[in-house]
Amino acid sequence: MKERHPAQYTVKNRCLYIALLEDLDQHNVDRIRARLDALIDECGSNELVFDFSKVSFMDSSGIGMIMGRYRRLLSRNGIIRAVGVNPSVARIMKYSGLYQILRPEFAEAGMREN
Amino acid sequence: MNEIVRKPAMRLWEMQVDDTQAREAAERPEAVHKHDNEVTLRFPALSRNESFARMAAAAFITGLDPTLEELSDLKTAISEAVTNAIIHGYRKGPGEIRMFLATQGMTVYVEVEDYGEGIFDVVKAREPMYTTRPQEERSGMGFSFMEAFMDTLEVISTVGTGTLVRMSKTIRS
Ligand SMILES: Nc1ncnc2c1ncn2[C@@H]1O[C@H](COP(=O)(O)OP(=O)(O)OP(=O)(O)O)[C@@H](O)[C@H]1O
Ligand SMILES: [Mg+2]
Numbered sequence A: 001m002k003e004r005h006p007a008q009y010t011v012k013n014r015c016l017y018i019a020l021l022e023d024l025d026q027h028n029v030d031r032i033r034a035r036l037d038a039l040i041d042e043c044g045s046n047e048l049v050f051d052f053s054k055v056s057f058m059d060s061s062g063i064g065m066i067m068g069r070y071r072r073l074l075s076r077n078g079i080i081r082a083v084g085v086n087p088s089v090a091r092i093m094k095y096s097g098l099y100q101i102l103r104p105e106f107a108e109a110g111m112r113e114n
Numbered sequence B: 001m002n003e004i005v006r007k008p009a010m011r012l013w014e015m016q017v018d019d020t021q022a023r024e025a026a027e028r029p030e031a032v033h034k035h036d037n038e039v040t041l042r043f044p045a046l047s048r049n050e051s052f053a054r055m056a057a058a059a060f061i062t063g064l065d066p067t068l069e070e071l072s073d074l075k076t077a078i079s080e081a082v083t084n085a086i087i088h089g090y091r092k093g094p095g096e097i098r099m100f101l102a103t104q105g106m107t108v109y110v111e112v113e114d115y116g117e118g119i120f121d122v123v124k125a126r127e128p129m130y131t132t133r134p135q136e137e138r139s140g141m142g143f144s145f146m147e148a149f150m151d152t153l154e155v156i157s158t159v160g161t162g163t164l165v166r167m168s169k170t171i172r173s
Helices: A026-043 A060-074 A087-096 B020-027 B049-060 B068-089 B142-149
Strands: A007-012 A015-020 A047-051 A079-083 B037-044 B096-104 B107-114 B152-158 B162-170
Touching: A007 A026, A015 A026, A026 A060, A026 B049, A026 B068, A047 A060, A060 A079, A060 A087, A060 B068, A087 B068, A087 B142, B037 B049, B049 B068, B049 B096, B049 B107, B068 B096, B068 B107, B068 B142, B068 B162, B142 B152, B142 B162
Parallel strands: A015 A047, A047 A079
Antiparallel strands: A007 A015, B037 B096, B096 B107, B107 B162, B152 B162
16 A cells, blocks of 8 residues: 655745645655655745644644754755644644744644644 | 152252363453453564554554544654654664553553663663764654653663553543
8 A cells, every 4th residue: 555645845936845745744744855855955945934834733744844944944944834733733843842933824723822 | 739849959069160161262362351441563663564553552542532633642652652662763674563552441451572682871861862873864852742742651670681661641522
């Protein structure tokens, strides 16, 4: 059985848009990381946008992956954003501090208050 | 004239006790179930089983009618424990994970066990941000999530023998 790749990547100028399609756990993070890093290098990306609208679950493996990409982008003066974050993913982000370091442009308005 | 023929009353010590049924019942698993409901799953330590483990747990507790938040708490905790078993416990190769789920009243009990490397210093391992593998982009949040999202967390580990993570959570909805 061939599993589909858990993300879709779109490049616009130097912005890399990542539509996440599956839960962000160790299994999927492992598959995303290599392809994502290759694309970042290839396109010289200085902006990453993770679209979480199809993600209902993320654990510490997802935190680690986003954190790692954040550091990479920081070292080249880039930025990283997350959009379409649902409440349960937002909770994990808040708890781990990821929420504070990502650009606070969460798709769902109203979530910024709490 | 009707004579009622009575069998003489059997004395206890004369009774032929056939306890095969009782013995068979004791050997059947349901006789040893200590909770309202329980299930044990054994599966190989493959990362693709992480989603299976959390979905199985979520399905198992639907009867308790948990809130979405409670469901996501349980899924996170299980995902962390199973991932740890795979990437730390069985870092060097394949192995088996045992996951036990039980409900008693409104409380969910979870055990995730591996028979792998074990943890050298459990107290340290449970500290937030502590990881033995920072170079692999681990943030050391696994145990912190389990602690935060469950009511109880117990970690029993022996180097070279394996790790048992026990957690529980009462559904309050
Ligand atoms: N099942 C296990 N077997 C062996 N060692 C373990 C096990 N679970 C945890 N550990 C040890 O405890 C440490 C802390 O675990 P924890 O889950 O909190 O963080 P992590 O797995 O390193 O990072 P993260 O969970 O954020 O990806 C691990 O780095 C590892 O050394
Ligand atoms: Mg972990």
